[in-house]
Amino acid sequence: MTVERTEDRIRCDVSGGIAWIRLARPPVNALDLAMVRGVVAALKRAAADDAVRTVVIASAVAKRFCAGLDIAALAGRSPNEIRTLVHELYVGLFDAQYHLGKASIAAVNGAARGGGMTLAVSCDIIVAAESATFGYPEIDLGVLPAIHFVHLPRIIGRHRAFELLFTGRAFKAERAATLGLVNRVVPDAELETEALKLAGEFAAKPQAAMHAGRAAFMRQIDRDYRRGIAQAVEDFCEIIATEAAQERLRAFAEKGRAK
Numbered sequence: 001m002t003v004e005r006t007e008d009r010i011r012c013d014v015s016g017g018i019a020w021i022r023l024a025r026p027p028v029n030a031l032d033l034a035m036v037r038g039v040v041a042a043l044k045r046a047a048a049d050d051a052v053r054t055v056v057i058a059s060a061v062a063k064r065f066c067a068g069l070d071i072a073a074l075a076g077r078s079p080n081e082i083r084t085l086v087h088e089l090y091v092g093l094f095d096a097q098y099h100l101g102k103a104s105i106a107a108v109n110g111a112a113r114g115g116g117m118t119l120a121v122s123c124d125i126i127v128a129a130e131s132a133t134f135g136y137p138e139i140d141l142g143v144l145p146a147i148h149f150v151h152l153p154r155i156i157g158r159h160r161a162f163e164l165l166f167t168g169r170a171f172k173a174e175r176a177a178t179l180g181l182v183n184r185v186v187p188d189a190e191l192e193t194e195a196l197k198l199a200g201e202f203a204a205k206p207q208a209a210m211h212a213g214r215a216a217f218m219r220q221i222d223r224d225y226r227r228g229i230a231q232a233v234e235d236f237c238e239i240i241a242t243e244a245a246q247e248r249l250r251a252f253a254e255k256g257r258a259k
Helices: 033-048 079-098 115-121 137-141 146-156 158-167 173-179 188-203 207-222 225-240 243-258
Strands: 002-006 010-015 018-023 054-059 064-066 103-108 111-113 125-129 133-135 184-186
Touching (some): 010 033, 018 033, 033 054, 033 079, 054 188, 079 115, 079 146, 103 188, 115 146, 125 188, 133 173, 137 243, 146 158, 146 225, 173 184, 184 188, 225 243
Parallel strands (some): 018 054, 064 111, 103 125, 111 133
Antiparallel strands (some): 002 010, 010 018
16 A cells, blocks of 8 residues: 655545545645645546546544635635635546546545535545534635535525525535435444445446446536536635625634634
8 A cells, every 4th residue: 555645635545446535634624725736636646547446535634524715725815826726626626526537435524614515526426424514604704605506506406505505504414415415324433434335336347337437427417517617716706805705704714813
């Protein structure tokens, strides 16, 4: 087994044809540009490695999958810096998953919010621990969960999606499964075992058929999705540049530093 680190934010290992990409930025795996680029680069390496048959995105931080974008990485940043980060998370991640050529699984072990939801939903399968929670808190910070406007209504329906996106309330794994956002919910201690079992099933399939089949599947479900996420970048950047949004972000970041 080989282990590689990306600025201590991402831990990657390959074993038995399964590549594990673990988010490793305590305390909450908040996403900055280096971390997002680390995930995208790890997916591209997995795509190019014939020894990899399946990919699992998981967390190395207990009870935390990913809190979303690092607020300190947004507050006070220039429009170009923000655009680079959001473009990499929205478009870069989508492109890497689109061209992966093998199944991807998100193993959500705890809180997933905002950009953490983006990471999870980018995968083909989502397995969640019973204690996992989900949510889109962006609206309470004065910004937009813009990419989720593109995919969430398609997954759970317009009216349910509106409620989740515009209340910002967190919800439990069981509700996520009921909504069709999560494939299955398992006891916390069994999360990685279940993800490994699923990954093994996909890894055992004929590789050429999986590669061609997933490519065809991605083309069929795309339905101008990439165009939608490109617009989502613009929508996010437009609102986050406002003084009202920046004030909320600065206040949130200061509150976090005071703890």
